[in-house]
Amino acid sequence: MKRSILFCASIIIIFGVQAQNKGKAGLEGRKISVVITAENTNFRLAKSTQLQFSPQGQPLETVPCVFVDPSKTFQTFIGIGAALTDASAETFAKLPGEKQEEFLRVYFDRDKGIGYKLARTNMNSCDFSSGSYTYVAENDKELKTFSVAYDEQFKIPFIKRIIAAAGGEINLYISPWSPPAWMKSNKNMLQGGKLLPEYYQSWANYFIRFIKAYEDQGIPVWGLTVQNEPMAKQTWESCMYTADEERDFIKEYLGPTLWKNGMQSKKLIAWDHNRDLMYHRASAILNDSAAAKYVWGIGFHWYESWTGAPIPENVKRVAEAFPQKQLLLTEACNYPFSWETFDQWHWGENYGASIITDFNNGAVAWTDWNILLDETGGPNHVNNFCFAPVHADTRDGSLHYMNSFFYIGHFSKYIIPGAKRIACSSSRAQLLTTGFKNPDGTIVVIVMNTGDSQVEYRLYVGDQAAETVSLPHSIMTLMF
Numbered sequence: 001m002k003r004s005i006l007f008c009a010s011i012i013i014i015f016g017v018q019a020q021n022k023g024k025a026g027l028e029g030r031k032i033s034v035v036i037t038a039e040n041t042n043f044r045l046a047k048s049t050q051l052q053f054s055p056q057g058q059p060l061e062t063v064p065c066v067f068v069d070p071s072k073t074f075q076t077f078i079g080i081g082a083a084l085t086d087a088s089a090e091t092f093a094k095l096p097g098e099k100q101e102e103f104l105r106v107y108f109d110r111d112k113g114i115g116y117k118l119a120r121t122n123m124n125s126c127d128f129s130s131g132s133y134t135y136v137a138e139n140d141k142e143l144k145t146f147s148v149a150y151d152e153q154f155k156i157p158f159i160k161r162i163i164a165a166a167g168g169e170i171n172l173y174i175s176p177w178s179p180p181a182w183m184k185s186n187k188n189m190l191q192g193g194k195l196l197p198e199y200y201q202s203w204a205n206y207f208i209r210f211i212k213a214y215e216d217q218g219i220p221v222w223g224l225t226v227q228n229e230p231m232a233k234q235t236w237e238s239c240m241y242t243a244d245e246e247r248d249f250i251k252e253y254l255g256p257t258l259w260k261n262g263m264q265s266k267k268l269i270a271w272d273h274n275r276d277l278m279y280h281r282a283s284a285i286l287n288d289s290a291a292a293k294y295v296w297g298i299g300f301h302w303y304e305s306w307t308g309a310p311i312p313e314n315v316k317r318v319a320e321a322f323p324q325k326q327l328l329l330t331e332a333c334n335y336p337f338s339w340e341t342f343d344q345w346h347w348g349e350n351y352g353a354s355i356i357t358d359f360n361n362g363a364v365a366w367t368d369w370n371i372l373l374d375e376t377g378g379p380n381h382v383n384n385f386c387f388a389p390v391h392a393d394t395r396d397g398s399l400h401y402m403n404s405f406f407y408i409g410h411f412s413k414y415i416i417p418g419a420k421r422i423a424c425s426s427s428r429a430q431l432l433t434t435g436f437k438n439p440d441g442t443i444v445v446i447v448m449n450t451g452d453s454q455v456e457y458r459l460y461v462g463d464q465a466a467e468t469v470s471l472p473h474s475i476m477t478l479m480f
Contacts, residue, residue: 026464027053027461027462027464027480028053028054028055028464029052029053029054030052030053030464030480031050031051031052031480032050032051032052032053032459032466032478032479032480033047033050033478033479033480034047034048034049034050034051034468034476034477034478034479035047035048035410035414035476035477035479036048036471036474036475036476036477037348037403037406037407037409037410037474037475038471038472038473038474038475039345039403039471039472039473039474040472040473041471043471043474044401044403044406045114045406045409045410045413048476051459051466051467051468051478052466053461053464053465053466053480054464054465054466055463055464056458056460056463056464056465057463059427059458059460059465061427063427063457063458064426064427064428064431064455064456064457064458065426065427065457065458065459065460065465066424066425066426066427066431066433066445066447066457066458066459066460067423067424067425067426067427067460068422068423068424068435068443068445068459068460068461069422069423069424069461070422070423070435070437070443070461071422072422072423073420073421073422073437074362074420074421074422074423075319075326075362075363075364075420075421076364076418076419076420077359077364077365077415077416077417077418077419077420077421077436078117078118078171078326078328078364078365078417079116079117079118079171079365079412079417080116080117080118080355080365080366080367080368080408080411080412080415081116081117081118081119081120081170081171081365081366081367081368081371081412082107082116082118082119082120082367082368082369082370082371082388082389083119083120083121083122083128083331083367083368083369083370083371084119084120084121084155084158084159084162084172084371085121085122085126085128085129085155085369085370085371086122086125086126086128086129086130086154086155086379087128087129087130087370087372087373087374087378087379087380088128088158088370088371088372088373088388089154089155089157089158089159090130090154090379091372091373091374091379091392091394092154092158092161092372092392093154093157093158094374094392094394094397095392095394095397095399096397099392099397099398099399100161102399103372103390103392103399104161104162104165105165106390106405107162107165107371107390108162108165108166108167108170109165110413113409113413114405114408114409114412114413115412115413116166116170116371116412117166117169117170117171117412117417118170118171118365118366118367119159119162119170119171119172119173119367119371120172120173120174120175120330120331120367121155121159121172121173121174121175122174122175122176122177122228123174123175123176123206123207123210123224124176124177124178124179124180124189124237125177125178125189125237125381126177126228126236126237127177127234127236127237127380127381127382127384128370128373128378128379128380128384129379129380129381130379130381131381132189132190132237132381133150134179134180134189135147135148135150135206135209135210135213136180136206138180138182139182141199141202142202143202143205143206143209146206146209146213147213148210148213148214148217152217156214156217156219159172159219160217160218160219163218163219169220171222171223171365172219172220172221172222172223173221173222173223173224173225173267173269174207174210174211174214174221174223174224174225175224175225175227175228175272175330176207176225176227176228176239177189177228177229177236177237177238177239178190178193178237178238178239179195179199179203179206179239183195183196183199183202183203184196184239189237190234190235190236190237190238190382191233191234191235191238192232192233192234192238192239192240193238193239193240194239194240194241194245195239195241195249200249200252200253201253201257203253204249204253204254204257205257207224207254207257207258208257208258208261208263211224211263211266221266222266222267223266223267223268223269223296224266224267224268224269225269225270225271225272225299225330226241226246226249226250226254226268226269226270226271226272227239227241227246227272228272228273228331229272229273229274229301230246230271230272230273231273231277232273235382235384236381236382236384243280243281243284243285244284246270246271246281246284246285247284247285247288247291248291250268250270250285250291250294250295251288251290251291251294254268254294255268255291255293255294255295256294258294259294267296267297267326268294268295268296269295269296269297269298269299269328269330270282270285270295270297270298270299271285271298271299271300272299272300272301272330272331273299273300273301274300274301274302274303274304275300275301275302275304275310275311275312275314275315276304276311276314278298278300278314278315278317278318279314279317279318279321281298282298282318282321282322282325283321286298286321286322286325292325295325296325296326297325297326297327297328297364298318298322298325298326298327298328299327299328299329299330300314300315300327300328300329300330301329301330301331301332302329302331302332302354303331303332310354310357312354312357312358312361313361315327315357315358315361315362315363316361316362318362319361319362326364326365327358327361327362327363327364328363328364328365328366328367329354329358329363329365329366329367330367331367331368331369332351332354332366332367332368332369333368333369333370333386333387333388334347334350334386334387334404335377335384335385335386335387336377336385336386337373337376337377337378337385337386337387338377339375342387342391342400342402343402343403345403345473347387347402347403347404348402348403348404348406348407348475349407349448349450349473350404351368351404351407351408352407352410352432352446352448352475353432353448353450354366355407355408355411355434356432356433356434356446356448357432359421359434360421360424360434366411368388368389368408369386369388370386370388371388371389371390372388372390372391372392373385373386373387373388373391373392374391374392374393374394375391375392375393375394375395377391387402387404388402389401389402389404389405389408390402390405407475410446410475410476410477411446411477413477414444414477414479415436415438415444416438416439416440418438418439419436419437419438419439419444420436420437421434421435421436422435422436422437422443423435424445426447427457428455428457430449430450430451430455431447431448431449431455431457431470432447432448432450433445433446433447433448434446442479442480443461443479443480444477444478444479445459445477445478445479446475446476446477446478447459447470447475447476447478448474448475448476449470449471449472449473449474449475450473451472451473452472452473453472454469454470454471454472455469455470456468456469456470457469457470459478
């Protein structure tokens with residue numbers, strides 16, 4: 001049976017927790033604010049008892065510890081967010097007004113919600129659209145008929161509401177799933193196929209027209225990916241590029257076209273597919289200086305299920321080899337959708353483990369898949385239904401929160417764009433950890449317990465430590 005998690009007064013109050021700042025004084029006696037989410041409890045982003053640093057000596061190996069070194073800083077955090085798909089926009093439009101406001105508040109208000117500052121949206125249709133569509137008429141190579149009128153019914157109003165809820169600014173990037181069918185080798189937006197060489201320039205121009213159309217609507221575009229999942233022939237919208245084909249499209253068409261149109265500042269993201277082939281694709285593109293000069297970063301997804309396990313180290317390999325480029329997870333979701341498994345705890349842990357590992361391996365941002373779906377796990381025109389952190393039951397206008405929503409919130413609410421990742425390490429495998437130093441100097445440490453037993457541990461910064469307990473299957477955000 002599906003469950004709706006109500007945002008009662010106690011939960012709303014904890015959304016206002018602020019890390020304490022005591023200037024340049026030492027850590028001794030410094031208070032640590034703690035927020036926790038845990039299985040088999042009512043804790044959902046819940047304020048816990050404050051901790052306090054005190055002098056501690058060398059810990060024994062028998063004492064579990066998390067070690068934090070704020071003096072060692074790494075990549076700069078950009079943000080966490082989700083995809084604003086047609087499915088999300090259509091579902092949002094079916095909600096009553098007060099539920100629309102709740103949705104906007106809990107996702108985009110940093111005080112009363114979890115503070116998303118990043119978003120992705122589809123250019124042309126994707127699987128999470130009600131049907132296939134493009135923005136031009138058949139065989140219009142010159143794009144004379146280009147219009148985003150289709151998006152004006154649901155998606156553009158939805159994105160505008162989100163920008164307003166996020167304080168007037170959000171980093172939005174766009175991704176195509178397929179060019180129009182007539183530009184492709186298989187004459188079909190679905191089932192893979194390739195972009196025909198005679199349409200390379202038309203397709204590059206298509207990106208420009210889309211960006212300008214959205215910006216004319218008051219929706220700034222921060223970046224773009226070249227192609228969603230370019231090595232996957234899918235039953236839904238898809239288009240395949242080899243590494244050499246993507247490299248050449250970037251350096252000969254898309255990159256020069258962006259620059260020619262004054263869009264050098266747009267963040268051009270290559271790959272946008274799984275971690276498994278990530279290094280191969282990155283090396284093929286970034287070792288070519290003519291292509292690399294246009295590329296801001298490499299995007300990746302988490303769907304390596306056929307390999308038996310995720311391959312997070314591939315993110316680190318790219319970060320090590322190409323430190324001048326940015327890395328970001330561009331899509332992730334749990335699936336297949338079912339109300340019977342809606343409350344299973346591992347859904348949230350999947351997110352927590354991936355976010356911690358991806359940031360520790362060098363990612364600067366993390367983008368969930370659909371931000372909102374309906375009671376079917378859609379709408380979706382090819383029956384590829386999946387979970388979102390929040391689902392709407394459009395039959396009664398209710399909102400239902402998965403534990404993944406709260407797991408994501410442990411990062412997105414408390415780590416501020418511009419933060420620097422800092423060194424964090426754990427002495428126990430079941431305690432996963434990462435940490436950041438916010439622009440205001442606040443230290444944010446996340447500790448996630450994936451085990452079935454609680455762990456009493458010490459949080460160490462230098463020779464100061466605080467003792468606390470990590471509950472079974474829990475995630476904690478500690479701030480000082």
